[in-house]
Amino acid sequence: MAAGQSIKPVSDALLEVKRPPVPRSYGQYIRWLLLFSGGVLMVMPIAYMLSASFKYPFELYNLNLIPEEPTIENYTYVLEDGRFYQWFINSMVIAVITTISNVLFDSLVGYTLCKFRFPGRMFVFIAILSTLMIPTEMLIIPWYLMSKSFGWLDSYWGIMFPGLMTAFGTFLMKQFFETVPDDFIEAARIDGLNELQIWWTVAMPLVKPALAALAIFVFLGNWTAFIWPLIVTNDQSLYTLPIGLTTFSVEQQVEWELIMTGAALATIPTLIVFLIFQRYIIRGVVMAGLKG
Amino acid sequence: MASVALQNLVKFYGKTQVLHGIDLTVADGEFIVLVGPSGCGKSTSLRIISGLEGATSGDVMIGERVVNNLEPKERDIAMVFQNYAIYPHMSVRRNIGFGLRTAKMSKADKTARVDEVARILSMTELLDRKPDQLSGGQRQRVAIGRAMVRDPAVFLFDEPLSNLDAQLRTQMRLEIKKLHQRVGNTIIFVTHDQVEAMTMADRIVIMKEGRIQQVGTPQEVFHLPANLFVARFIGAPEMNILKGHWRDGLVFLDGVAPFKSDVSSLLKSQPVLVGVRPDHLTVGGESPLFAGTVNVLEPLGSETLVYVTVNGTEVIAKASGRAPPAVGDVVSLSASAEDMHLFDETSGQRIT
Numbered sequence: 170m171a172a173g174q175s176i177k178p179v180s181d182a183l184l185e186v187k188r189p190p191v192p193r194s195y196g197q198y199i200r201w202l203l204l205f206s207g208g209v210l211m212v213m214p215i216a217y218m219l220s221a222s223f224k225y226p227f228e229l230y231n232l233n234l235i236p237e238e239p240t241i242e243n244y245t246y247v248l249e250d251g252r253f254y255q256w257f258i259n260s261m262v263i264a265v266i267t268t269i270s271n272v273l274f275d276s277l278v279g280y281t282l283c284k285f286r287f288p289g290r291m292f293v294f295i296a297i298l299s300t301l302m303i304p305t306e307m308l309i310i311p312w313y314l315m316s317k318s319f320g321w322l323d324s325y326w327g328i329m330f331p332g333l334m335t336a337f338g339t340f341l342m343k344q345f346f347e348t349v350p351d352d353f354i355e356a357a358r359i360d361g362l363n364e365l366q367i368w369w370t371v372a373m374p375l376v377k378p379a380l381a382a383l384a385i386f387v388f389l390g391n392w393t394a395f396i397w398p399l400i401v402t403n404d405q406s407l408y409t410l411p412i413g414l415t416t417f418s419v420e421q422q423v424e425w426e427l428i429m430t431g432a433a434l435a436t437i438p439t440l441i442v443f444l445i446f447q448r449y450i451i452r453g454v455v456m457a458g459l460k461g
Numbered sequence: 462m463a464s465v466a467l468q469n470l471v472k473f474y475g476k477t478q479v480l481h482g483i484d485l486t487v488a489d490g491e492f493i494v495l496v497g498p499s500g501c502g503k504s505t506s507l508r509i510i511s512g513l514e515g516a517t518s519g520d521v522m523i524g525e526r527v528v529n530n531l532e533p534k535e536r537d538i539a540m541v542f543q544n545y546a547i548y549p550h551m552s553v554r555r556n557i558g559f560g561l562r563t564a565k566m567s568k569a570d571k572t573a574r575v576d577e578v579a580r581i582l583s584m585t586e587l588l589d590r591k592p593d594q595l596s597g598g599q600r601q602r603v604a605i606g607r608a609m610v611r612d613p614a615v616f617l618f619d620e621p622l623s624n625l626d627a628q629l630r631t632q633m634r635l636e637i638k639k640l641h642q643r644v645g646n647t648i649i650f651v652t653h654d655q656v657e658a659m660t661m662a663d664r665i666v667i668m669k670e671g672r673i674q675q676v677g678t679p680q681e682v683f684h685l686p687a688n689l690f691v692a693r694f695i696g697a698p699e700m701n702i703l704k705g706h707w708r709d710g711l712v713f714l715d716g717v718a719p720f721k722s723d724v725s726s727l728l729k730s731q732p733v734l735v736g737v738r739p740d741h742l743t744v745g746g747e748s749p750l751f752a753g754t755v756n757v758l759e760p761l762g763s764e765t766l767v768y769v770t771v772n773g774t775e776v777i778a779k780a781s782g783r784a785p786p787a788v789g790d791v792v793s794l795s796a797s798a799e800d801m802h803l804f805d806e807t808s809g810q811r812i813t
Contacts, residue, residue, distance in 0.1 A: 352546035355513050360607070361534035361563040374550040 256413030279342025345379035381449030463524035497668035539608035746795030
């Protein structure tokens, strides 16, 4: 470069890179169409639920998503019914306790199976995994007989006990703890922490994404649980939301608009939980190598 | 500070024996380096000293205590790991202070101790950072700081420089050596890099297949290797080994005039292996031993490595960096008799 010649700033226009149009194939259009169809299929029931919650009964079987005469009377009715709050609280208590229990115990067992070498370790792990192959429906009768013999029918404990620890959660956490280098654990051991302190102080913070993912799975599973709470409870004051909503059905008539309103309200906590933690769900599922 | 003694240490993993009776005494305040190829048992020995693994038999003594049945935390040791093992969710301050969690000290004393260690390691301005905001060398310094903060009797280092690039490794090597000179604690350092071992250690322990091959100062293991393995493992490029024969105080090599060897342990005529380091084999020189053709040159700046074929065997010699020979040249190579090492052809042991 000649002496005294200065470097001129490049104009902004030159820096704007014009991207060539992305070539689109028919295959791509077909994929989009399939994905769009799948999306519509999944969203439609929710949209219908929301729409129905703003409709009068006479309009209920009209599939229009926009009500001709929108009303909030259904919400007023459901929210003024004291039982709804009781069911909401029941669901919340059960979902929160089972979530905390799973986060603690699944991770404790997963950590033990992952980081300790002891005789029978693989046997225990395979035994836990094998329970994943048994459909829930097959377990209901043993669960019921256990509840009955222990006097847990019609109690929070009876509703919660089958879900306080899960094989899925244990497996998920074990897989995640595999990603925690043993050096961290050994360094803490040399630094004088006991095994429980190491699990809590060192290992647990390193698997936060997995804990969040597990918490969401368990919370959603228990919030929406239907069959087991229905079987184990007779006392209406112990009903969870999904069971409570069915009481809007009477012998001659099902009050769908009220069921839809209750369901719409019941969706709110799960939506909040999901929106806050969704990135953890995706990370959790990807890292565990599982399909959602 | 404390001495460390390993007495007839044996370790089996299932049916595989990985340590075959290790005996070693490390003096109080000594910097000792365990070196050897992968699978030689150096890391296993270190883990047994730390208490992270138990020995199948034998004793570990730290100071006057037999610590076989003590937990790692009860042994008054600190360990620096190859992967640093600094906790990503904690700041540098919390990482360094982590070892003091269980110490019976006031919070103010703990803070003062962390600040002191950070000052020694020149990390004061990094105390509030998280590990992902640090370079590799800084992370390693945090790991060292976490070990230092407890002022343990013995520091254990498990290949702590392996993950660093060459330049940083040289720098950290020097820092660790300076640190040892300053704090004076006993250090047991494991590495597979013989240059690290030579530059840092007061004494080097060379291991192979679960057995100690030689214990000595860097000068001893370089100039008086106990066997063929040590001779080849220490020094880069490795020692040239040639087949020869000893008879009546003379060593005979193919195509070379016999030279005198004052070994006293040989009584009869026998085949030997003759070792000579490239550092001691110079191109030209006053007492030429061999002549051969130059195959390859490796210029290193101050000197040039010259690969020469002598009677079908390739040997490495060193030549001046400024005026090396050319490929294809026929050159003479010289070495003095005192730099020639004799080894038993069968056992590989040094013949003295």
